[in-house]
Amino acid sequence: MARSTNTRFAVAVHVLTLLAGVDDDRVISSEELADSAGVNPVHVRRVLGPLREAGLVTSRAGARGGWELALRPEGISLGTVWRLLQGDDPVLGLHGPNPSCATGKGVQQALTALDVAIADALVAQLERFSVRDVLDGDIPAQFTSAV
Numbered sequence: 312m313a314r315s316t317n318t319r320f321a322v323a324v325h326v327l328t329l330l331a332g333v334d335d336d337r338v339i340s341s342e343e344l345a346d347s348a349g350v351n352p353v354h355v356r357r358v359l360g361p362l363r364e365a366g367l368v369t370s371r372a373g374a375r376g377g378w379e380l381a382l383r384p385e386g387i388s389l390g391t392v393w394r395l396l397q398g399d400d401p402v403l404g405l406h407g408p409n410p411s412c413a414t415g416k417g418v419q420q421a422l423t424a425l426d427v428a429i430a431d432a433l434v435a436q437l438e439r440f441s442v443r444d445v446l447d448g449d450i451p452a453q454f455t456s457a458v
Contacts, residue, residue: 319396322348322358324389327442330368331384338370338377361395384446390438402430 326344333339341352341359348355359378362368369381380387403426408415444450 317397317400318350318354319358320393322350322354323362323392323396324442324445326355326359326378327362327367327380327384327387327392328445330378330380331442331446333379336379338375338379340377344378358396362392365391365395367391367395380442383443385441385443387442388438389440389442389445390434390436392442393434393437397430401426402433 325348329344329347330339341355344359345352345355359368359370363370363381366381367387368378370376370378401423403422405419405422405426408419410416440450
């Protein structure tokens with residue numbers, strides 16, 4: 312089975328959960344977050360940028376700088392994170408068929424409609440859960456058993 316190459320959502324959930332687990336009010340550097348998530352610090356900053364713009368996290372510059380949650384973890388839904396990072400990008404791997412092909416036009420219209428329905432269903436499921444649920448391990452078994 313093919314895997315998605317878009318890791319922004321997964322990295323965001325990882326680092327948000329890590330930030331949610333910080334007890335001592337300290338900020339966590341991009342390097343520490345990247346090390347935990349197994350990605351490059353630049354990727355972490357690119358992922359957290361839209362979350363900062365939306366007011367979910369804050370950052371401090373400088374030698375003692377880093378990231379922290381701006382909201383309580385139960386106030387950050389996974390659906391919100393998905394929408395901020397995925398935006399209007401297709402969930403399915405849509406392609407651009409030859410515009411003069413009648414079959415291609417029909418397939419593209421069908422897949423686009425399916426993509427919208429799948430994205431809406433995905434967001435509806437993700438809205439049921441927050442970063443707190445991930446931190447506490449409260450994602451129901453029916454979701455974790457499929458992994």
